[in-house]
Amino acid sequence: TYIYKYLDTIQDERFKEKSGLLNKDVYVISKDDEKKALDRLVSRDLLNEHLLSDTERLGYVEEEVNKKLFYLSGVSRLTGEPISVLDISPSGTGKSFGMSRIMELSPPDGLLSYSRLTPKALYYKAEEDLQQRVLYVEELVGMEESLESVRMLLSSGELSTSVVEKDARTGTLKTVERRIKVNMPLISGGTRDIFDEETLSRFVLTYNNINEDHLKEILKALSFKYSLKGESLALQRDRILKKHRDMQMCFD
Numbered sequence: 001t002y003i004y005k006y007l008d009t010i011q012d013e014r015f016k017e018k019s020g021l022l023n024k025d026v027y028v029i030s031k032d033d034e035k036k037a038l039d040r041l042v043s044r045d046l047l048n049e050h051l052l053s054d055t056e057r058l059g060y061v062e063e064e065v066n067k068k069l070f071y072l073s074g075v076s077r078l079t080g081e082p083i084s085v086l087d088i089s090p091s092g093t094g095k096s097f098g099m100s101r102i103m104e105l106s107p108p109d110g111l112l113s114y115s116r117l118t119p120k121a122l123y124y125k126a127e128e129d130l131q132q133r134v135l136y137v138e139e140l141v142g143m144e145e146s147l148e149s150v151r152m153l154l155s156s157g158e159l160s161t162s163v164v165e166k167d168a169r170t171g172t173l174k175t176v177e178r179r180i181k182v183n184m185p186l187i188s189g190g191t192r193d194i195f196d197e198e199t200l201s202r203f204v205l206t207y208n209n210i211n212e213d214h215l216k217e218i219l220k221a222l223s224f225k226y227s228l229k230g231e232s233l234a235l236q237r238d239r240i241l242k243k244h245r246d247m248q249m250c251f252d
Helices: 002-019 031-043 046-057 064-078 095-103 144-156 212-225 228-234 237-249
Strands: 085-087 111-114 134-137 158-166 173-181 186-189 204-206
Touching (some): 046 064, 046 237, 064 095, 095 186, 144 158
Parallel strands (some): 085 204
């Protein structure tokens, strides 16, 4: 129990450090940036214009349905009715790349991102750390032991467990019940054959386009990325991320 809690703390701190977050830091925007974000939302279609064109610039080509689905799942963290999505495409088809491009459009403090989820990882989070955040797990492959907590999270919006802890005052061991309200969407990927139907029923299922024409578009995008023009567009990345994060701040 202690090891799980300690490992989860380390992973969470590493993510915060990578994102430039301190424990109590939150993403904020100025009044001017808020006005610009609202003007963008009013003047143009968020999903069909902003999202599709900007993700192309970030190297995420085609996959219009998945882009919109991942994005809507991410912002559903703010609605109280989270939508969880599982990409069950075969390995090597760009699942992680596509999901991560959409996830980085969210403010860093609205995202919990992990490459692997240990069985008890979420049980030791403070309840406020699991509100209005999207849980992005790169791959559920190899984490069958975590699926019980995932199913509980998606079905009831609550995690509960009994653990043995030492009383700080008396030093005696006692059983403590932990119940955490969790109202957050989960976005992840994995091949279909590792999941049982009970788990799959908790997700909106999707998959990537793997036909030959689509693969050609991916190779074309990769070639462009390393061209001189592609390098210049890469400089726009921070501006694109800020634009979308500012717009999401206006959803609250």
